[in-house]
Amino acid sequence: MEYAPSTQKSYLHRMAPELICAILCSVEGLDGLLCAILSCHLFYSVFSRTPSAIIHQVFFNELNTHHVRREAIATLYASKLALVNPTISIIRVFFQDHFQQRKEFDTQLTIEEAAGASRLHAVVSSLAEDFSKTTFPELAAACGHASDTLELLASEKARIMRALYMAETFFNLFRTTSSNITEAVQRQCMNEFLVHFAPLEIEQLACIHDFLFRKVSPVFNDVAAHDVLWGEFQVEPALWLGSPELQFFLFKGLGAIRRIAAAKTYAEQQKLFNGIPGTRHLNLHRALKDFSYKESTTEDDSIPSFATSEDYDQGPFLIWKRAQKLGTLTNRAMLRSLGYVMWNQERLDNLGILQEQEWQLQRLVRDSLPNDSPVHEVTDERWLASWRERSRIHEQGGTGWWDFDDESQVVWPERKRRSTTDNTPTSLDEAKRAILALKRV
Template identity: 25%
Template structure:
């Protein structure tokens, strides 16, 4: 009678290829010696599984993020070479898949799963905002086109790549943020995609950390700001710098103590300020006061020559033009008052979708502030909480504080069991 161990290797490998996620591969290999033997004869199946999980145009970014995480030596030359390969010969990264060990492929699959979750979350929340806007004609449900999905994913991968490359800047201090090769192949509407993804990550971080940062006595003693946005909030930048997996773990953590432990684990970590990098214009742009409205699309194509792999759909460009037409080149990315547009993912949608739902009008009428910006109304309350929590800390108290409620404060006598 035929047994599992007698299944021909060709069939077994065909079965393994159907795994929907590379993280299922290792458990599968442990089920039977025959399965493992078949895999040893066909190790390339691991890369094939990952390629079914991650879109082809995203694979080079996935490999680049992995290599950036382990880059050694980490210096100007190695960083430049990695980015040069990604931007001019991305197929080389795809070719390297078959040499990557299974545990690292599993890590790549995990990061893509995180980015997929963030992509669907951001797209859904942005579409909900558009649907709720006054006069919105957007449909209630959203199905992303392949090109829209790729834009969202690529933006999060670019954020992650920046953090992986520059979080440890000991040997890279001579590289000015705004002059680095990292941004050189990205037209301003793609930088706005990156800025929008960064805003969304900050929003998710703000929501996930709020209960701890706004109520914990120790965090109040440290005066950790839970309201100020962008580069003016040191601790937010530190936590954002830890990358998408850190933020996703914080979002997924259900317990107060777990969230606090995760936030504190980054206190001694390295940081880099991507907001500052995005908001610092190239020197060549500083003396150009010609507004965007004076540029034709052909002018922009001459300024930002398209690459072979560049997105050709004009939806992102159309959305960006609505927002930046009055502004000169030095202000073509990350303007603070456009946060509500970034919240609506205005530079991610296909042109067909923009035209069908008349989204240019929606972009023109977007609210003045995003959810992050609206939190500024609570600044006085935050400062008062610092004073109250510091008073408790100085007396030896710790734990969870709420305004006019100290019932959850732990005092030294309670800790000692007296």
């Protein structure tokens, strides 16, 4: 008996396109969406009808999961502004659009913008996890508790990510400032950006700045100690938070910061640094150090009484309020390397911090990097000798990695290599010719 071929469609093919579109919109992350549309021709067909709308929804779902939608969109638009000549009015309008009027709800992103923002979001998420693994064990140890593996709570991660986005927005807004703008105007614009945030949020940003500095400085200092070109130009190690050379690389953004921090080999480091560093004397460190609500030119000069983002946990505010009574800005700055204003109240209660008297917070104060530039230039004899040796090598045409008693990785130009090896036979035939030449003499 012959059977007619079945024409019955699968359950998937019987679904309405609108339902499939809804399924695609609910996929977690753009990577998941890519896997979905490449796994099924029908999914791809439905996606190709309205790709922008689906990508837009998937990306926003990803941001909403961490409650950073507003901050992520603000960061994206800050990168598009590319301010060369910032003004206080431009900064003020930017803040109103993205932090007061919630403009992100009307935002329509291109596929390229959504993809770029999604990549940055992955970087921010990764750095938030790294922040918790780096700072909380040190805080716990300072409180006399075992530094167990931290399970970062969703609210804590969102808090850290918001501060990271805040830093990235700052870098984007002031990355390409023109040299034609006076220092006073640049400083006022940076202060205008900060003045719209609550004091607690600014302290959280300061914790992030400390964290980013510590991420980059080991790699930076390693290159400063060994690179021939950096030695020729006497690039100093980053020994204080406002190091203009290191701040130059912070302005490259969070993606570059993570790549630099992850670079393990000299070749990787050299490629990322790409020559001698520039300098950024007006930077996030300086803006935080000089910040004042009194310098705001807004009609309402009062300090914001609430944060720009909803945060229902009282832990960060309570520990910040206690820290204000330590007496000196330096002591409070020392707490930043512990990320002290990022943790929920229950976690701080478990450490016993919130039950203590204010003066007992002093025991958490630890050695920190200087806030101000060293009074004297580098005088360490080893550094001075290193610069002299690397300058000598540079004058002879050498480049690459160098260390005391180790020039094996210095790269010499071909003409130098030939001139130093012309008199040394490299084969048996060359040795015979050299001997015959000596006999003729």
